[in-house]
Amino acid sequence: MQFVEPFLLWGALAVAIPMVIHFWHQKQGKPLPWAATQWLIEKQQQQSRGLRLDNIPLLIIRCLLLVLLAILLAQPILNWFSKPPAIxxxxxxxxxxxxxxxxxxxxxxxxxxxxxxxxxxxxxxxxxxxxxxxxxxxxxxxxxxxxxxxxxxxxxxxxxxxxxxxxxxxxxxxxxxxxxxxxxxxxDSIRQPRPYLVVKNDRKLFVNRVGKLTSVPVLDPTLKFSSTSAYSGPIQTLLNYRNGHERQTVKAALEALTDIYSLDLKIDEKPVPNRTYTWVLTDQPPTKPSPQTLYIISGLEQPARVANVVFTNESLTPQTSERVSTGQLPEWLGTQLLGQYGLDVNNLxxxxxxxxxxxxxxTKPTMEQHAGVQNALLLFLVILLIVERWLALTKNA
Structure with missing residues (x-):
């Protein structure tokens, strides 16, 4: 016999409860004065000592009720007489x-x-x-x-x-x-050629063989790359924040990216007329977003999913953003930019x-596997409960 919830069988230890109550009830005798007590011999007094088991059938039924309830809660599965199904x-x-x-x-x-x-x-x-x-x-x-x-x-x-x-x-x-x-x-060893970016000093930024982002002067000859870079030259970046503290925080994160990966970021803190931006970080939704521009919009809920528009509902300051306070902002911003050009650092x-x-x-079985034995045990539990109540009332126990 198998059980769906075998740990519930520990509930069967509650069978000790009716035993303790039964023996305790036997000890609760009432002293009655009896004039002939002096005529009892010592031998007879010794035979009457100790605990006596009265109403043994009632005790057994109460113990069975608790054991049966624990088995029912454990949901037994009985497959003794069933043939193993064809797999x-x-x-x-x-x-x-x-x-x-x-x-x-x-x-x-x-x-x-x-x-x-x-x-x-x-x-x-x-x-x-x-x-x-x-x-x-x-x-x-x-x-x-x-x-x-x-x-x-x-x-x-x-x-x-x-x-x-x-x-x-x-x-x-x-x-x-x-x-x-x-x-x-x-x-899949036949993968599409890996994209790469050309950054400062003509260095190549790509995901290496072990899945790490690296910036080196020459591409790895053992890997297959695209014939042309996904992007080369300065990345025109606009920081258009109304909150000065948020602007300074994001600017510091971008400078960290520049130092680590040699990104050539040309940062403007105010929009320049007739200049096309590759990356816009702002706290205001764009009126006419360009499909070639990556937008990072903070402090707003995402109204609709657009591939090149990323929303975050928190302002990017140490007081309002856990991402900033834990130092994860540069990594998160870099991940968004690399995703725009298809450089996936999680490709292993x-x-x-x-x-x-x-x-x-x-591993949970279907209801048909254990419905029969569950119903039989439930019926037996009801019958035992009726018998227990009848014996308890008739014997006043």
Missing amino acids: QKVHLVQPNTAVLDNFKFELTAALKKDERVIWATDKIEPVTEPLSLPQQPTQFSSLGLQTAINRVDSKNTELHLYFVNSPVVADVPAITVPARFRLHTVI PLSQQDLKTLFITS
């Missing part, structure tokens, strides 16, 4: 060329065995031979993967997941999977420990 394999595949090329043999063998092979998309489309990507590919995401897993019947299913090991999968805190599942991951594959933490198995 069906389901293969959930990310629509990706690297996944198809790496697991071509496994997926082809699964199709020959008439096992379900489906794309990890919202539509749950079947994979057919010859293996090829869907005609209308959709963008892969962790939420889409979770939706596809939820649409697969997890009962009596062994789920096999095939996807590219990348930080895209870890966009959510956890992904719930059935108790029987296996991960098949691949690291997840470790095996990260994958184990990300995928959480759902």
Whole structure:
């Protein structure tokens, strides 16, 4: 017998409560004067000493009631007489060329065995031979993967997941999977060329092989880069704040970025007519935002999601922003700027420990698995309760 909540079985220790009450009740005798006490011999007095168990059936029933209640709360599952169900394999595949090329043999063998092979998309489309990507590919995401897993019947299913090991999968805190599942991951070595920026003194700013942002005179020859830089030359920056303290705080953060990564920031504290700005940091919403400009707007709630407009509902001062008080403002501003040009510092594959933490198995059984034994135990509990009340009233115990 298995239990859904086995730790609740510790409640069975409450069986000691009716025993203690029973023995305590036996000791609560009332002294009655009796004239013939002097004629009792010592032997008979010794035989009457100690605790006597009266109303033993009532004591046993009360103990059973507590034990049975603990078992009911632990939700038992009884599979003694049921045959083990047939396990069906389901293969959930990310629509990706690297996944198809790496697991071509496994997926082809699964199709020959008439096992379900489906794309990890919202539509749950079947994979057919010859293996090829869907005609209308959709963008892969962790939420889409979770939706596809939820649409697969997890009962009596062994789920096999095939996807590219990348930080895209870890966009959510956890992904719930059935108790029987296996991960098949691949690291996509055929990636798009890495973007880079040309900063001061013709230095190159890019994400290196270990996933760190670096600024060096020459690009790493072992990595594949775009033929041209994502941006080169001075970055025209506008600080348009009404609050002078906030302007000084953001300016200090930008100077820290310049010192660390050699960014060539040309900062204006007031708008210059006929000048096009690449980066605008302000506490006022833009009237006509340019798609080529990155806007960082503080002190306002985000009304609508726009790719190049970033809102933060706090003013960027040490008194009003935890990001500023903890010294994280330069890093956060740099992340926003690098994201504008496609430099993602979080592009490394997840470790095996990260994958184990990300995928959480759902071990709770369905209601059909334990509804029968639950109902039987509940009926037995009601019967015992009725018998206990009847014995207690008739024997005045």
